[in-house]
Amino acid sequence: MDLARALIGHVLVRDAPEGRTAGQIVEVEAYVLEDPASHAFRGMTQRNAPMFLGAHRAYIYRIYGTALCVNVTSEKRGLGAAVLIRALEPLEGLELMERRRGISRTRDLCRGPGRLCEALAIGTSLNGGDLVGGPDLWIARPVLPPPVVGSSVRIGISRAAERRLRFYEVRSAYLSGPKSLSPA
DNA sequence: TAGGCGATGCTCT
């Protein structure tokens, strides 16, 4: 949960053969221990195994058959908890992102978990990788002034949906989800 | 521009 708040303002960097793409993290959701909405709630399975690898690993999974989502694991080895990255503000490699997404609206490039995976060419081959100093995908320190972090209920889930575990940069124009979800 | 709704196919029970 502290990690979720701290991640706002950090920069997710993806190095691919076609070039580098990067974006500032402006929106995340925390999936904590003992959380019914977490994939790890029922214990380890083949799918969620990366969640149990230890802190700062990538957990990438497919949802609704088509979309991919990236998480950053937050607990030590053996404990299943992670932070879902929901939205980025594109910083580097905008043209590459536009080509991959097939759209030209900067605002929509990384607004949503599935979209940012497509824009950064994040695939399941990166699943379980180290996000601190990894070769292809890593998280860099914030380059901008300290963000103003707001919180709200989480988006798109049915269990424990009332918990205020979504954190976002309140000034960002790149958030996903309806604006009606008012800050705390 | 914002909100509603249905298609989608993988994963777990």
Place this chain on the structure above:
DNA sequence: GAGCATCGCCTAG
């Protein structure tokens, strides 16, 4: 076989 941490199109204002 049912549920799902979503997306993009369509419509209304």
